Amino acid sequence: MEAGSNANYAFAMAEATPLYLVRLAVRRDLEDIAAGETVLVAASGGADSSALAAALHAECKERSIKVVAVIIDHSLQKNSADIAQEAKKQLSKIGYTNIEIRKIHVELKDGMEASARRARYAALDEIAITHQAAAIFLGHTHDDQAETVLLGLARGSGTRSLSGMAPHVEKYRRPLLSVTRAMTEAACEEAGIKFWRDPHNQSMEYARVRVREVVLPTMEKEIGPGVADALVRSSQLLRDDADALDQWADEVFATLDPRSLDVATLAKLPRAVRTRIIRKAVYLAGAPSGSLSADHSEPVEALVTGWKGQGPVSLPGGVTVTRISGRLSLS
Numbered sequence: 001m002e003a004g005s006n007a008n009y010a011f012a013m014a015e016a017t018p019l020y021l022v023r024l025a026v027r028r029d030l031e032d033i034a035a036g037e038t039v040l041v042a043a044s045g046g047a048d049s050s051a052l053a054a055a056l057h058a059e060c061k062e063r064s065i066k067v068v069a070v071i072i073d074h075s076l077q078k079n080s081a082d083i084a085q086e087a088k089k090q091l092s093k094i095g096y097t098n099i100e101i102r103k104i105h106v107e108l109k110d111g112m113e114a115s116a117r118r119a120r121y122a123a124l125d126e127i128a129i130t131h132q133a134a135a136i137f138l139g140h141t142h143d144d145q146a147e148t149v150l151l152g153l154a155r156g157s158g159t160r161s162l163s164g165m166a167p168h169v170e171k172y173r174r175p176l177l178s179v180t181r182a183m184t185e186a187a188c189e190e191a192g193i194k195f196w197r198d199p200h201n202q203s204m205e206y207a208r209v210r211v212r213e214v215v216l217p218t219m220e221k222e223i224g225p226g227v228a229d230a231l232v233r234s235s236q237l238l239r240d241d242a243d244a245l246d247q248w249a250d251e252v253f254a255t256l257d258p259r260s261l262d263v264a265t266l267a268k269l270p271r272a273v274r275t276r277i278i279r280k281a282v283y284l285a286g287a288p289s290g291s292l293s294a295d296h297s298e299p300v301e302a303l304v305t306g307w308k309g310q311g312p313v314s315l316p317g318g319v320t321v322t323r324i325s326g327r328l329s330l331s
Contacts, residue, residue, distance in 0.1 A: 045090065
């Protein structure tokens with residue numbers, strides 16, 4: 001692009017309205033979707049998902065892509081059914097004719113937020129199969145990404161967790177990770193969409209809300225503006241690192257017996273790669289996905305690098321790792 005074209009593009013972007021910028025973000029994630037295919041958009045009635053729904057409806061219409069709006073009623077508030085109906089009303093104003101409200105039961109296992117997320121994704125997966133959807137669009141924003149990275153840092157999570165939310169995971173797409181929450185609210189106002197403010201998003205009972213309302217503003221005040229942007233940039237760099245390490249670990253893992261890992265081979269690898277291989281083997285042996293923490297990994301790591309004759313290591317899912325004759329035996 002020549003200098004004049006660059007200047008014209010920069011001027012055009014400076015003059016672009018919030019709704020146009022949201023549409024531009026969505027447009028990039030529709031390039032591989034063919035005319036006639038179906039996509040889903042998860043719509044809660046909040047500003048983020050409402051702006052996404054408006055942009056997606058306009059962009060899909062131009063491309064002859066079918067879009068179904070899905071409202072998940074978690075039944076966690078007394079007026080949840082009314083909130084779902086109001087969200088449906090706003091979606092109808094946008095132009096949606098295919099709107100599905102799905103009422104779900106949230107089984108509390110590991111906190112309200114995580115349990116609700118698990119139930120929500122299960123419902124979306126089921127609906128996607130019903131509609132043979134090519135993609136499911138979620139309204140997570142730049143602000144959500146910064147909060148996710150900071151929460152991961154506070155938990156002492158690894159590289160993968162600190163890389164934040166992926167733009168694409170299987171059918172799921174998050175086109176608004178470069179768009180701020182303020183921009184989605186402005187886009188809704190521009191489109192005349194009345195959006196809902198979830199009281200849970202103002203409750204200090206939740207760690208994410210405390211990060212949003214207290215921690216990040218304090219960091220911006222005390223350290224300087226741009227902290228959220230820096231966190232998101234860091235997450236992108238860490239995602240590249242995590243992807244490279246995962247690929248390396250996958251290549252080595254393919255050469256190993258997952259039930260009997262050769263200790264000498266593992267010992268030669270960087271710890272970041274070795275840990276990934278061990279986790280992969282443990283999950284394959286039956287541990288629930290995502291159940292392993294650093295506290296679980298450390299004693300298994302010691303079987304490789306700090307061997308002093310210690311006994312078996314018990315892990316989630318009833319998986320046991322034992323060092324026998326220079327190998328890690330998983331049972």
